[in-house]
């Protein structure tokens with residue numbers, strides 16, 4: 001089988017989906033192939049942009065966009081330095097797509113949200129789905145943490161105890177916990193979310209919560225309020241209780257990340273993008289610095305795909321975009337060279353929280369997201385690289401994973417849209 | 422254990438992506454989900470085959486887990502083998518042995534198809550079958566055609582294009598929906614291509630799904646040998662059923678270690694075949710206007726083939742036709758699964774998203790390649806459901822391909 005397309009995107013993670021959405025909006029024929037689903041479905045569902053101060057990594061950064069501008073000045077190797085020109089534009093685009101699909105994402109007056117996690121810690125993030133966007137906890141007049149008997153991995157008492165310790169609440173703010181029953185059994189977050197789509201079950205939950213509500217209290221629940229991105233469960237629960245209800249971030253699998261993934265897939269399909277999951281790209285033909293053909297297999301069957309532009313959105317080690325042996329790492333489809341960390345940063349204070357080196361490994365690109373060699377020479381002209389594939393960032397520490405994916409995916413889609421006939 | 426097998430196991434990074442996409446685990450807690458039943462328990466099963474958990478019967482073999490797994494773990498094949506082991510240790514209920522033999526049911530119904538159809542609609546009989554056998558009384562039964570496809574199909578004398586095409590119709594088209602096979606012949610005749618047919622064994626998927634692997638293996642060998650014969654004589658093989666296709670091409674290899682490589686090149690979904698013609702500039706693209714808005718449901722086994730939606734490109738050539746993707750996931754029927762009394766409710770709960778999508782889009786017709794998906798969508802929504810080929814045949818000329 002042969003396929004022909006304008007823009008081929010390899011990878012169905014956040015960056016690939018953003019690239020697809022943008023290139024399709026610009027009128028291109030887009031095909032997206034992926035071996036499996038991306039990391040966004042495992043993520044909290046929030047878009048981290050930049051978490052902490054460059055100079056004082058213990059301080060949450062108040063103005064991520066300004067901090068990223070400074071970062072790009074001191075560390076021009078960071079992926080943000082390649083996408084700074086479209087960063088704000090990409091975030092607006094992302095929010096517009098989410099809004100149009102009924103899954104609005106909110107910012108916190110241009111700064112970072114500080115959102116509670118299931119462990120009761122506070123996590124900075126830039127954009128949060130409406131169901132997670134708890135405003136200023138300093139100002140709430142009461143908190144009720146609600147868990148489900150059916151759900152492991154969410155202990156209201158742990159959340160409450162640590163939240164109290166964090167000192168973010170006012171000293172006299174009542175903080176209570178409650179376990180409710182959603183019909184019994186031992187459920188995964190997905191099964192529980194499915195059960196809660198039944199209004200009768202929500203009514204029973206409301207009855208259990210009501211006697212414990214103090215005036216002005218905000219409710220914190222595990223991220224299971226709604227199966228799909230357009231679910232009304234969180235909204236209905238809040239309306240029936242007459243109190244604001246929020247989901248907190250929890251370990252995967254959590255629903256908000258899955259909702260974002262499903263929404264974006266649904267959106268790009270609606271835009272006419274051909275989406276083929278379960279199709280693995282094994283290699284490519286390159287001639288005169290151009291990729292002429294990509295070689296893939298679906299259930300064992302060889303498929304050749306030709307495209308004017310190829311966007312490599314295959315993620316890092318988790319998704320299979322990068323592979324490694326001890327002391328060696330490479331990109332798995334084009335065998336692009338992989339940068340293995342860089343020393344310059346170790347002098348900076350920020351690295352006192354240094355994470356794993358492998359998170360920084362990746363492919364070096366120029367300002368058009370084209371892969372380059374050590375000398376800065378473009379290796380393949382019609383290939384662009386996005387997301388976790390890019391060298392030079394350390395997302396778990398820097399809190400920038402989905403942010404880099406949104407901005408770089410958007411930019412690649414935009415550049416692909418500008419490629420002429 | 423083969424090194425391949427071990428590798429497949431060790432590839433699992435425990436990310437749970439498969440669990441969050443499993444349609445069964447989504448709606449019920451009776452099934453532990455793909456990760457636990459697949460790679461987690463496989464380790465124990467390899468040491469001790471009796472370690473198979475009975476809840477393995479709740480897996481529908483939709484293959485959603487295989488598709489979404491970022492590490493390429495063949496979870497559903499592990500589940501199929503485990504179900505086979507369970508059945509070989511504990512036996513299968515009579516009901517499963519009956520349902521798994523769709524070919525025999527089809528042949529038996531030949532004696533008096535309309536009578537069978539009438540009986541299948543009789544409430545007291547269905548209640549009895551539910552009680553005695555465990556076949557859900559609520560599920561719509563597939564109707565048997567008055568004549569099979571093989572009886573109905575008369576090859577036309579068409580100008581010779583030199584292309585040799587053999588059609589593998591599968592049981593559903595042969596016994597229940599011969600119009601799909603006839604539509605295929607019509608579409609290919611429109612392109613001056615003559616279709617050969619032949620009596621094959623059932624692909625064996627219903628047997629595999631019910632854990633009856635030995636019989637399925639025998640049929641697999643026979644089918645492969647026959648298909649190989651045609652390939653040797655220069656034929657392309659086309660299919661219209663995504664499940665038969667995937668079984669012949671993938672399950673035979675994964676479950677029975679048979680060599681299916683020749684099929685990867687030579688066996689095509691009919692729309693893939695038409696796409697190849699289109700790319701070669703050989704497709705007759707003279708189509709009549711068809712002012713229709715239809716919903717499209719992608720069957721799980723077509724998804725699992727990892728080749729996208731082959732009908733998309735071709736249907737876009739029909740003037741007036743608008744196809745809206747339902748994008749609602751698994752329909753829930755999974756062949757024989759939704760007919761089982763204890764699984765009917767699960768099957769319907771899974772299909773709820775399809776129902777919602779049809780309602781939301783407001784379409785009155787749906788197209789889908791899989792006969793079982795067609796049945797379930799009709800059962801869920803009441804709308805007419807066709808194979809995309811029937812729409813294409815309608816655009817090729819007169820004839821009444823969309824009357825139901």
Ligand SMILES: Cc1cc2nc3c(=O)[nH]c(=O)nc-3n(C[C@H](O)[C@H](O)[C@H](O)COP(=O)(O)OP(=O)(O)OC[C@H]3O[C@@H](n4cnc5c(N)ncnc54)[C@H](O)[C@@H]3O)c2cc1C
Nearest residue numbers: 011012013015035036038039044048281315387388401402
């Ligand atoms: C557990 C976890 C939690 C996280 N939480 C957060 C969070 O809360 N907030 C945040 O901002 N960031 C978070 N991140 C980081 C962020 O999610 C990722 O950095 C970002 O989503 C990466 O997106 P991507 O598109 O670059 O790659 P990925 O999401 O990794 O996608 C890669 C895609 O490429 C496909 N692929 C790979 N190889 C091939 C091949 N050969 N052929 C075909 N397809 C292929 C994969 O199947 C997949 O679809 C988290 C990451 C993880 C792992």
Ligand code: SF4
Nearest residue numbers: 433434436437439490
């Ligand atoms: S089988 Fe695949 S999707 Fe499931 S947990 Fe293992 S790696 Fe993840």
Ligand code: SF4
Nearest residue numbers: 443480481483484486
């Ligand atoms: S094949 Fe389908 S039902 Fe079975 S475990 Fe995988 S996703 Fe679940």
